[in-house]
Structures are given as structure tokens and as C-alpha cells.
Amino acid sequence: MRVHTRRFIVGLLAAAVLTACEDRKLPYLGEPHTVIKTVEGKTTEETDYPSIPAFSFINQDNKAVSEQDFKDKIYVADFFFTTCPTICPVMKKNMLKVYDEVKDNPTVRILSHTIDPEHDTPAVLKTYANDLGVSNATWQFVTGDREKIYNIGQRHYLITAAEDAKSPGGFLHSGHFVLLDKDRHIRGMYDGTTDEGTYELIRDIRTLLKEYE
Secondary structure: OOOHHHHHHHHHHHHHHHHHHHOOOOOOOOEEEEEEEEEEEEEEEEEEEOOOOOEEEEEEEOOOOEHHHOOOOOEEEEEEEOOOOOOOHHHHHHHHHHHHHHHHOOOOOEEEEOOOOOOOOOHHHHHHHHOOOOOOOOOEEOOOOHHHHHHHHHHHHOEEEEEOOHHHHHEEEEOOOEEOOOOOOEEEEEEEOOOHHHHHHHHHHHHHHHHHO
């Protein structure tokens, strides 16, 4: 009887763990602020979180890419440059794992911003994408105004993106991958230079997708 009881309890615990994992929601990152709303004469306060503002860049196909192209999609963002001699090759190898996971899902995108727009023209980005084996619109490589790229990276994606003569290659940037939901809220940041960070991101993409089922 004790054995059966023990097995029953273990089974209940396992079911509880599975349910908790399935119901797990990702946190919102960034400093929250209070929004006051009035509906039918009733005033309420709601907590809101920062979101990525409107943007416009040029992709590897020399086409404009804006926040409208990411409407109703979750996406992963990062910052790099094609001549980066340090962490970028590892980051792109790991992002390829993410790409392979999501490339056939129309509700997921990847957005890689160059921090060396003078060198990384659309043609250079196209060659870079081809060399990686990127063959569809899931993964967008974008260039544009240097200050706009640095500003959106540092002020909104909460990562480092800057010119730095003392750094290898002349630029300094974060190795993080940033996960965003359909409202462009940051829901996770991951070390894009490690397998552990990459697989955690892939797991959290699946979790975030479940929020919209």
C-alpha cells in the first residue's frame, strides 16, 4: 500500500511540475511605469513596460524594414558587424541554431543590426546572409543611420552598441540576444556567445509562443 501511495504522490508532483512549466510566463524587462486609463467614467491604473519604438532601417535586399514588418510577430534582436574579429562569429553560429528552429514559423523573426553601417551596406549584408545559408525573410540583417542604430540599441534594447577605437575591430557591442513579444516588450536577454544561452532562448521562444495560443 505504501509503495502505491508513494507512486501516486510522485505522479501528482510530476504532473504539477509539468503544468507549472506549461503555464510559465516570461518576465517583462525594463523599468515599469503606471498608465492611468479612464473607461466609462472609471479611472484605473495599469502597469506598463517599455517597448521598442518605431524604427526604419534597410535590409540585405535593399528594402526598408520598419516596426510594421514585425506586427503580430515575436522576434529576436542582436547587434553585430560583419568584420567583427571576436564574438560575432560565435554569435552568428548560435543564431543559426535559432534560425533553424524558427525559419518555418511565420510568427517569428530575427533582426540583426550592424553597428558599422558605413562598411556593412545592403550588398555586404546580402553576401553575409548568403554565406550563413539564410534563404528566407525570417532573418533580417539591417543597416541605416549610425546614431539611430546606437540609440535604439543602448536606450531601448538595453545593450551596448558603440564605436570604440580601443576595441578589436573598432566597435564595442553586447553579445546578448534579446527576445521581444508582439508588443515589442523585452521578455528575455540571453548570452549569445554560449550554447546554454542559445538553448535557453530557444526554449523561451516556445514558451512565449504559447502565450498567444
